[in-house]
Amino acid sequence: MDNARIADRLDAFAALLELADSNPYTVRAYRRAAEVIRATPVPVAELVASGRARRLRGIGPSIDARLRELVETGDIAELAELERRLAPSLVGLGRYLGLGAKRSVEIAQALGVRTADELRAAAAAGELRSVPGIGPKTEAQILAGLAREAEPLPRRALLLNQALELVGGIAAALGGEPAGDVRRWRDACERLAVVCAADDPAALLERFAGLPQIVALVEQSERRAVGVTVEGVPVELVAAEPGGFGTALVRATGSAAYVAALEPLPEAAEEEAVYRALGVPFCPPELRERPFREKPPPLVAEADVRGDLHCHTTWTDGRATVEEMGRAARDRGYEYIAICDHTPAVGAVPGLTPDDVRRQGEEIAAANEALAPFRVLRGIECDILPDGRLDLPDDVLAELDWVQASVHGGQRMPRREMTKRVEAALRHPAVSCLSHPTGRLITRRPENALDLEHIFAVALEHGVALEVNGLPARLDLSGEHVRDALRAGLRIVCSTDAHSVRGLGNMTLAVHTARRGGATAADVVNTMPWHRE
Ligand SMILES: [Zn+2]
Ligand SMILES: [Zn+2]
Numbered sequence: 365m366d367n368a369r370i371a372d373r374l375d376a377f378a379a380l381l382e383l384a385d386s387n388p389y390t391v392r393a394y395r396r397a398a399e400v401i402r403a404t405p406v407p408v409a410e411l412v413a414s415g416r417a418r419r420l421r422g423i424g425p426s427i428d429a430r431l432r433e434l435v436e437t438g439d440i441a442e443l444a445e446l447e448r449r450l451a452p453s454l455v456g457l458g459r460y461l462g463l464g465a466k467r468s469v470e471i472a473q474a475l476g477v478r479t480a481d482e483l484r485a486a487a488a489a490g491e492l493r494s495v496p497g498i499g500p501k502t503e504a505q506i507l508a509g510l511a512r513e514a515e516p517l518p519r520r521a522l523l524l525n526q527a528l529e530l531v532g533g534i535a536a537a538l539g540g541e542p543a544g545d546v547r548r549w550r551d552a553c554e555r556l557a558v559v560c561a562a563d564d565p566a567a568l569l570e571r572f573a574g575l576p577q578i579v580a581l582v583e584q585s586e587r588r589a590v591g592v593t594v595e596g597v598p599v600e601l602v603a604a605e606p607g608g609f610g611t612a613l614v615r616a617t618g619s620a621a622y623v624a625a626l627e628p629l630p631e632a633a634e635e636e637a638v639y640r641a642l643g644v645p646f647c648p649p650e651l652r653e654r655p656f657r658e659k660p661p662p663l664v665a666e667a668d669v670r671g672d673l674h675c676h677t678t679w680t681d682g683r684a685t686v687e688e689m690g691r692a693a694r695d696r697g698y699e700y701i702a703i704c705d706h707t708p709a710v711g712a713v714p715g716l717t718p719d720d721v722r723r724q725g726e727e728i729a730a731a732n733e734a735l736a737p738f739r740v741l742r743g744i745e746c747d748i749l750p751d752g753r754l755d756l757p758d759d760v761l762a763e764l765d766w767v768q769a770s771v772h773g774g775q776r777m778p779r780r781e782m783t784k785r786v787e788a789a790l791r792h793p794a795v796s797c798l799s800h801p802t803g804r805l806i807t808r809r810p811e812n813a814l815d816l817e818h819i820f821a822v823a824l825e826h827g828v829a830l831e832v833n834g835l836p837a838r839l840d841l842s843g844e845h846v847r848d849a850l851r852a853g854l855r856i857v858c859s860t861d862a863h864s865v866r867g868l869g870n871m872t873l874a875v876h877t878a879r880r881g882g883a884t885a886a887d888v889v890n891t892m893p894w895h896r897e
Pocket of ligand 1: 770799800
């Protein structure tokens with residue numbers, strides 16, 4: 365049994381434990397163990413057999429026992445029992461149709477069906493009405509969903525990092541390319557698609573249906589299928605003729621408006637060939653949100669980035685020390701990193717007092733000695749108080765290399781007050797950059813009421829940069845706002861707001877969000893060497 369298969373079974377176990385309302389810590393422990401096993405270079409089955417599996421990070425005695433059972437018997441008995449009882453394919457299909465997990469299982473039990481296909485047949489035969497609690501409205505909703513009367517979209521958009529993981533995992537398993545919203549790096553993804561070149565589409569569709577991520581197919585034709593995850597999220601698979609792979613990839617990448625404006629598309633095996641045949645310059649997927657036929661600007665690339673200007677440490681709510689963050693940034697090939705911990709007004713965690721800032725400065729100086737010529741910059745993520753003042757005295761701020769100004773509390777202020785509050789901070793001579801300017805949390809909290817056009821003008825006047833925050837739930841500025849900021853003459857900073865070494869990886873999301881706004885390397889402050897002394 366190879367590592368991928370072992371990890372898949374642990375992931376499946378975690379998903380079912382979650383459905384069965386198990387302890388969330390247990391669920392997370394299994395997910396983490398799966399992740400570790402997937403990344404382990406040696407065969408985990410051998411480690412298990414020789415009693416050495418517990419040397420792997422995150423494998424405790426209970427997971428070790430499950431691994432032993434899996435390697436020795438080929439499966440985990442409790443997992444097989446949960447699969448029988450909970451019918452993940454029905455749960456996935458039910459969620460896709462807008463039903464809760466428990467409700468899906470209840471309906472399946474009432475109808476005596478065990479698979480998604482049986483549910484479909486029972487629904488078609490009009491049996492849903494016999495289930496207690498299902499009225500004509502719910503029946504109509506389920507039948508409409510099963511009949512696929514609309515584009516298969518999730519009920520709630522996925523954050524980009526979740527969508528990347530899901531679609532990327534499926535594409536890698538099938539040897540295909542991620543497409544849909546993910547490939548355009550949309551901040552909230554709805555259309556999830558994978559395109560594969562297939563001489564034998566039937567075999568490919570079968571492999572797709574057998575993936576651990578996919579619990580049921582809701583649509584299937586010769587060269588296309590739509591599967592759902594146990595969360596009910598639909599993923600489309602396109603099994604392209606090898607000679608038409610490029611064309612299929614353009615179509616599945618979208619957006620619909622962009623593709624419609626290019627039609628009719630010629631058949632080609634590669635995407636570049638489609639563009640050549642059209643006589644249109646190749647268009648990076650990030651710029652395919654609306655019709656575009658011109659020569660694209662040379663968009664910023666992740667390799668252009670020389671430093672990260674917003675990260676946290678154990679001084680506030682980060683998980684790594686100053687030196688660990690510095691070392692990790694250096695290992696990524698950066699030249700500098702700015703440590704920007706919180707100030708007291710942030711509330712959720714204890715922020716740095718002026719005293720703390722100076723003591724942290726000593727730690728940063730020591731890290732600089734250890735890591736030279738790499739530079740660890742003294743920064744701060746300073747709260748903008750409701751009246752527009754900053755949360756640290758001027759003399760402390762003046763000592764720092766880089767000051768991010770942030771609105772955290774009191775985000776429901778009326779537009780005029782919020783705009784005045786942020787404007788006052790931008791006029792402060794110490795401020796270098798406005799963090800997560802709109803304050804939105806994708807799918808959870810709308811943008812703050814803020815006159816961005818005015819804020820952009822003030823930022824330009826005072827030489828303040830605007831952040832593109834790479835936290836998956838923020839991506840703030842959005843690509844759309846980046847475009848407006850650049851048009852206003854501003855420069856942006858691609859930052860991660862990392863709270864751990866791993867968080868530095870969100871630079872990918874920040875850079876691709878900037879690319880959606882048409883940013884080139886010259887527009888991005890942290891593609892430049894650190895110059896200020
Ligand atoms: Zn913040
Ligand atoms: Zn932060």
